[in-house]
Amino acid sequence: MTTSPDLSIDDLPDLSDPVLILAWEGWNDAGESASTAAQYLIQQFGVGSFATIDPEEFYDFTEVRPMARYRDGERHIDWPATEFVHLRPRGDERDIVVGLGIEPQYRWKRYMAAVSELVETIGVKLILSLGSVATGAPHTMPVHVRGSANNSALAQRYNMHPSRFEGPSGIVGVFHDHCRRQGVGGVSLWASVPHYLPGITNPVGAQALLRVVSDMTGLHMDYEPLERGIQRFHMQLEEALQENSDLRDYVARLEAAAGTPEPQAQQESELPSADALIADLEDFFRQGGDNANN
Helix, strand or coil: CCCCCCEEECCCCCCCCCEEEEEEECCCEHHHHHHHHHHHHHHHHEEEEEEEECCCCCCCCCCCCCEEEEECCEEEEECCCEEEEEECCCCCCCCEEEEEEECCCCCHHHHHHHHHHHHHHHCCCEEEEEEEEEECCCCCCCCCEEEEECCHHHHHHCCCECCCCCCCCCHHHHHHHHHHHHCCEEEEEEEEEECCCCCCCCHHHHHHHHHHHHHHHCCCCCCHHHHHHHHHHHHHHHHHHHHCHHHHHHHHHHHHHHCCCCCHHHHHHCCCCCHHHHHHHHHHHHHHCCCCCC
Protein backbone atom coordinates (compact mmCIF):
# COMPACT_ATOMS: atom_id res chain seq x y z
CA MET A 1 0.00 0.00 0.00
CA THR A 2 1.41 3.39 -0.99
CA THR A 3 0.33 6.90 -0.06
CA SER A 4 1.35 8.43 -3.40
CA PRO A 5 -1.47 8.17 -5.97
CA ASP A 6 1.16 7.85 -8.71
CA LEU A 7 3.35 5.04 -7.30
CA SER A 8 2.45 1.38 -7.59
CA ILE A 9 4.52 -1.32 -5.88
CA ASP A 10 3.94 -5.00 -6.65
CA ASP A 11 5.75 -8.00 -5.19
CA LEU A 12 8.25 -5.99 -3.17
CA PRO A 13 11.57 -7.89 -3.28
CA ASP A 14 13.58 -8.74 -0.17
CA LEU A 15 16.34 -6.12 -0.31
CA SER A 16 19.34 -5.58 1.95
CA ASP A 17 20.88 -2.08 2.01
CA PRO A 18 20.06 -1.47 -1.67
CA VAL A 19 21.60 1.14 -3.96
CA LEU A 20 19.18 2.93 -6.29
CA ILE A 21 20.51 3.80 -9.76
CA LEU A 22 18.41 6.30 -11.69
CA ALA A 23 18.49 7.46 -15.31
CA TRP A 24 16.11 9.69 -17.22
CA GLU A 25 15.85 10.02 -20.97
CA GLY A 26 15.69 13.53 -22.34
CA TRP A 27 17.63 16.66 -21.45
CA ASN A 28 19.99 14.82 -19.06
CA ASP A 29 20.81 12.10 -21.59
CA ALA A 30 23.06 13.37 -24.41
CA GLY A 31 23.75 10.60 -26.89
CA GLU A 32 21.36 8.42 -24.84
CA SER A 33 24.41 7.25 -22.89
CA ALA A 34 22.73 7.35 -19.47
CA SER A 35 19.57 5.51 -20.50
CA THR A 36 21.64 3.00 -22.50
CA ALA A 37 23.73 2.27 -19.40
CA ALA A 38 20.59 1.73 -17.29
CA GLN A 39 19.04 -0.52 -19.94
CA TYR A 40 22.26 -2.53 -20.10
CA LEU A 41 22.17 -3.11 -16.34
CA ILE A 42 18.59 -4.30 -16.62
CA GLN A 43 19.43 -6.62 -19.53
CA GLN A 44 22.41 -8.07 -17.66
CA PHE A 45 20.91 -8.50 -14.19
CA GLY A 46 17.23 -7.52 -14.15
CA VAL A 47 14.75 -9.83 -12.45
CA GLY A 48 11.71 -7.79 -13.41
CA SER A 49 9.89 -4.55 -12.74
CA PHE A 50 8.34 -4.37 -9.26
CA ALA A 51 7.28 -0.72 -9.09
CA THR A 52 6.12 1.98 -11.50
CA ILE A 53 5.24 5.65 -11.48
CA ASP A 54 2.12 6.21 -13.55
CA PRO A 55 2.79 8.74 -16.34
CA GLU A 56 -0.67 10.35 -16.47
CA GLU A 57 0.14 13.46 -14.39
CA PHE A 58 3.64 14.06 -15.68
CA TYR A 59 3.76 13.96 -19.49
CA ASP A 60 2.30 15.58 -22.56
CA PHE A 61 1.44 12.49 -24.60
CA THR A 62 1.57 14.48 -27.84
CA GLU A 63 5.28 15.03 -27.09
CA VAL A 64 6.11 11.74 -25.31
CA ARG A 65 3.85 9.35 -27.14
CA PRO A 66 2.76 5.87 -25.99
CA MET A 67 4.25 3.10 -28.15
CA ALA A 68 2.20 0.45 -29.92
CA ARG A 69 3.75 -3.03 -29.60
CA TYR A 70 2.77 -6.39 -31.05
CA ARG A 71 3.33 -9.29 -28.65
CA ASP A 72 1.93 -12.82 -28.46
CA GLY A 73 -0.44 -12.20 -31.34
CA GLU A 74 -1.95 -9.09 -29.79
CA ARG A 75 -1.39 -5.36 -30.03
CA HIS A 76 -0.41 -3.60 -26.79
CA ILE A 77 0.17 0.03 -25.80
CA ASP A 78 3.25 0.77 -23.69
CA TRP A 79 2.90 3.98 -21.70
CA PRO A 80 6.01 6.02 -20.76
CA ALA A 81 6.00 5.04 -17.08
CA THR A 82 9.04 5.20 -14.80
CA GLU A 83 9.89 1.60 -13.93
CA PHE A 84 11.97 0.22 -11.07
CA VAL A 85 13.73 -3.10 -11.59
CA HIS A 86 15.49 -5.29 -9.04
CA LEU A 87 18.89 -6.50 -10.20
CA ARG A 88 19.99 -9.99 -9.21
CA PRO A 89 23.72 -9.73 -8.46
CA ARG A 90 26.13 -12.52 -9.32
CA GLY A 91 27.88 -13.42 -6.11
CA ASP A 92 27.92 -11.35 -2.94
CA GLU A 93 27.30 -7.90 -4.42
CA ARG A 94 24.77 -5.71 -2.63
CA ASP A 95 21.21 -5.39 -3.87
CA ILE A 96 20.66 -2.82 -6.60
CA VAL A 97 17.48 -1.29 -7.99
CA VAL A 98 17.48 0.54 -11.34
CA GLY A 99 14.91 3.22 -12.07
CA LEU A 100 14.47 4.26 -15.70
CA GLY A 101 12.07 6.81 -17.11
CA ILE A 102 11.72 9.98 -19.15
CA GLU A 103 12.30 13.42 -17.66
CA PRO A 104 8.80 14.57 -16.66
CA GLN A 105 7.27 17.63 -18.30
CA TYR A 106 4.87 18.53 -15.49
CA ARG A 107 4.59 18.45 -11.66
CA TRP A 108 8.18 17.71 -10.77
CA LYS A 109 7.58 18.07 -7.02
CA ARG A 110 4.76 15.54 -7.13
CA TYR A 111 6.93 13.21 -9.22
CA MET A 112 9.80 13.49 -6.72
CA ALA A 113 7.42 12.70 -3.88
CA ALA A 114 6.55 9.41 -5.61
CA VAL A 115 10.22 8.51 -6.06
CA SER A 116 10.94 9.48 -2.45
CA GLU A 117 8.23 7.14 -1.20
CA LEU A 118 9.86 4.29 -3.08
CA VAL A 119 13.26 5.25 -1.63
CA GLU A 120 11.85 5.17 1.89
CA THR A 121 9.89 1.96 1.33
CA ILE A 122 12.85 -0.10 0.12
CA GLY A 123 15.36 1.47 2.53
CA VAL A 124 17.72 3.16 0.10
CA LYS A 125 20.62 5.04 1.69
CA LEU A 126 22.58 5.77 -1.49
CA ILE A 127 21.33 6.97 -4.88
CA LEU A 128 23.47 7.07 -8.01
CA SER A 129 22.09 9.05 -10.93
CA LEU A 130 23.41 8.61 -14.47
CA GLY A 131 23.61 11.50 -16.89
CA SER A 132 25.44 12.48 -20.05
CA VAL A 133 26.27 15.94 -21.29
CA ALA A 134 27.34 17.17 -24.74
CA THR A 135 30.79 18.77 -24.68
CA GLY A 136 33.61 19.68 -27.06
CA ALA A 137 35.35 16.36 -26.42
CA PRO A 138 36.13 14.48 -29.68
CA HIS A 139 35.00 10.87 -30.08
CA THR A 140 38.61 9.79 -30.61
CA MET A 141 39.44 10.40 -26.94
CA PRO A 142 38.26 8.46 -23.86
CA VAL A 143 34.97 9.56 -22.35
CA HIS A 144 35.47 11.41 -19.08
CA VAL A 145 33.01 10.82 -16.22
CA ARG A 146 32.72 13.43 -13.51
CA GLY A 147 30.81 13.01 -10.30
CA SER A 148 29.45 15.22 -7.55
CA ALA A 149 28.04 14.28 -4.16
CA ASN A 150 25.14 15.93 -2.37
CA ASN A 151 26.74 15.79 1.09
CA SER A 152 30.21 16.15 2.57
CA ALA A 153 30.49 12.55 3.83
CA LEU A 154 29.93 11.12 0.35
CA ALA A 155 32.20 13.74 -1.17
CA GLN A 156 35.00 12.62 1.14
CA ARG A 157 34.35 8.90 0.61
CA TYR A 158 34.44 9.12 -3.17
CA ASN A 159 36.86 12.06 -3.48
CA MET A 160 34.21 14.25 -5.09
CA HIS A 161 32.95 17.77 -4.63
CA PRO A 162 29.51 19.32 -4.49
CA SER A 163 28.32 20.59 -7.85
CA ARG A 164 29.11 24.28 -8.38
CA PHE A 165 26.95 24.54 -11.50
CA GLU A 166 24.65 27.56 -11.70
CA GLY A 167 21.99 27.76 -14.36
CA PRO A 168 18.97 25.85 -15.68
CA SER A 169 18.67 22.42 -14.08
CA GLY A 170 17.22 19.15 -15.28
CA ILE A 171 15.44 16.57 -13.16
CA VAL A 172 18.78 15.11 -12.01
CA GLY A 173 19.91 18.29 -10.27
CA VAL A 174 16.48 19.00 -8.81
CA PHE A 175 16.13 15.45 -7.51
CA HIS A 176 19.57 15.42 -5.82
CA ASP A 177 18.74 18.68 -4.06
CA HIS A 178 15.48 17.09 -2.93
CA CYS A 179 17.38 14.04 -1.62
CA ARG A 180 19.82 16.26 0.27
CA ARG A 181 16.94 18.01 1.99
CA GLN A 182 15.48 14.60 2.88
CA GLY A 183 18.81 13.38 4.29
CA VAL A 184 19.39 10.78 1.54
CA GLY A 185 22.89 10.55 0.08
CA GLY A 186 23.25 10.93 -3.64
CA VAL A 187 26.01 10.92 -6.23
CA SER A 188 25.48 12.36 -9.70
CA LEU A 189 27.61 10.82 -12.48
CA TRP A 190 27.99 12.59 -15.83
CA ALA A 191 29.65 11.28 -18.98
CA SER A 192 31.03 13.89 -21.39
CA VAL A 193 30.09 12.89 -24.95
CA PRO A 194 30.78 14.67 -28.27
CA HIS A 195 28.32 17.47 -28.98
CA TYR A 196 28.35 16.70 -32.70
CA LEU A 197 26.69 13.31 -32.11
CA PRO A 198 23.51 14.42 -30.28
CA GLY A 199 20.98 12.26 -32.09
CA ILE A 200 23.15 9.14 -32.26
CA THR A 201 23.18 6.59 -29.44
CA ASN A 202 26.66 6.65 -27.91
CA PRO A 203 27.56 3.30 -26.28
CA VAL A 204 31.04 4.58 -25.37
CA GLY A 205 29.54 7.01 -22.88
CA ALA A 206 27.33 4.23 -21.52
CA GLN A 207 30.33 1.99 -20.90
CA ALA A 208 32.22 4.79 -19.16
CA LEU A 209 29.29 5.29 -16.77
CA LEU A 210 28.97 1.55 -16.14
CA ARG A 211 32.65 1.23 -15.22
CA VAL A 212 32.24 3.91 -12.55
CA VAL A 213 29.06 2.23 -11.27
CA SER A 214 30.98 -1.04 -11.06
CA ASP A 215 33.77 0.60 -9.06
CA MET A 216 31.32 2.23 -6.65
CA THR A 217 29.02 -0.74 -6.08
CA GLY A 218 31.24 -3.79 -6.65
CA LEU A 219 28.89 -5.01 -9.36
CA HIS A 220 30.81 -7.18 -11.85
CA MET A 221 29.63 -6.85 -15.45
CA ASP A 222 30.16 -8.59 -18.75
CA TYR A 223 30.98 -5.81 -21.21
CA GLU A 224 31.32 -8.04 -24.29
CA PRO A 225 27.87 -7.30 -25.80
CA LEU A 226 28.43 -3.58 -25.28
CA GLU A 227 31.95 -3.82 -26.72
CA ARG A 228 30.51 -5.24 -29.94
CA GLY A 229 28.18 -2.27 -30.19
CA ILE A 230 31.08 0.10 -29.55
CA GLN A 231 33.09 -1.49 -32.35
CA ARG A 232 30.21 -0.97 -34.79
CA PHE A 233 29.78 2.60 -33.54
CA HIS A 234 33.44 3.41 -34.22
CA MET A 235 33.38 1.69 -37.59
CA GLN A 236 30.44 3.81 -38.71
CA LEU A 237 32.12 6.97 -37.46
CA GLU A 238 35.32 6.11 -39.32
CA GLU A 239 33.30 5.59 -42.50
CA ALA A 240 31.66 8.97 -41.97
CA LEU A 241 35.07 10.60 -41.48
CA GLN A 242 36.38 9.06 -44.69
CA GLU A 243 33.42 10.38 -46.68
CA ASN A 244 33.27 13.88 -45.17
CA SER A 245 36.39 16.06 -45.20
CA ASP A 246 34.64 18.84 -43.25
CA LEU A 247 33.93 16.39 -40.45
CA ARG A 248 37.56 15.19 -40.46
CA ASP A 249 38.76 18.77 -40.15
CA TYR A 250 36.26 19.52 -37.40
CA VAL A 251 37.31 16.50 -35.31
CA ALA A 252 40.99 17.40 -35.84
CA ARG A 253 40.34 20.89 -34.50
CA LEU A 254 38.56 19.44 -31.46
CA GLU A 255 41.52 17.12 -30.83
CA ALA A 256 43.94 20.05 -31.05
CA ALA A 257 41.76 22.15 -28.73
CA ALA A 258 41.53 19.30 -26.20
CA GLY A 259 45.33 19.14 -26.07
CA THR A 260 45.83 22.82 -25.23
CA PRO A 261 45.94 24.29 -21.70
CA GLU A 262 43.34 26.96 -22.55
CA PRO A 263 40.00 26.94 -20.67
CA GLN A 264 37.46 24.62 -22.26
CA ALA A 265 34.90 27.39 -22.71
CA GLN A 266 37.37 29.40 -24.77
CA GLN A 267 38.35 26.37 -26.84
CA GLU A 268 34.72 25.65 -27.73
CA SER A 269 33.96 29.28 -28.59
CA GLU A 270 36.71 29.27 -31.23
CA LEU A 271 35.25 26.26 -33.04
CA PRO A 272 32.80 26.69 -35.92
CA SER A 273 29.16 25.71 -35.70
CA ALA A 274 28.64 21.97 -36.13
CA ASP A 275 24.98 22.15 -37.19
CA ALA A 276 25.57 21.04 -40.78
CA LEU A 277 27.97 18.30 -39.69
CA ILE A 278 25.45 17.04 -37.15
CA ALA A 279 22.79 16.74 -39.84
CA ASP A 280 25.23 14.92 -42.14
CA LEU A 281 26.22 12.47 -39.41
CA GLU A 282 22.64 11.71 -38.41
CA ASP A 283 21.75 11.09 -42.07
CA PHE A 284 24.78 8.80 -42.41
CA PHE A 285 23.85 6.71 -39.37
CA ARG A 286 20.22 6.45 -40.48
CA GLN A 287 21.19 5.30 -43.96
CA GLY A 288 23.74 2.82 -42.61
CA GLY A 289 21.50 1.55 -39.82
CA ASP A 290 21.89 3.43 -36.53
CA ASN A 291 21.92 0.27 -34.40
CA ALA A 292 25.45 0.76 -33.14
CA ASN A 293 24.47 -0.09 -29.57
CA ASN A 294 22.70 -3.40 -30.37
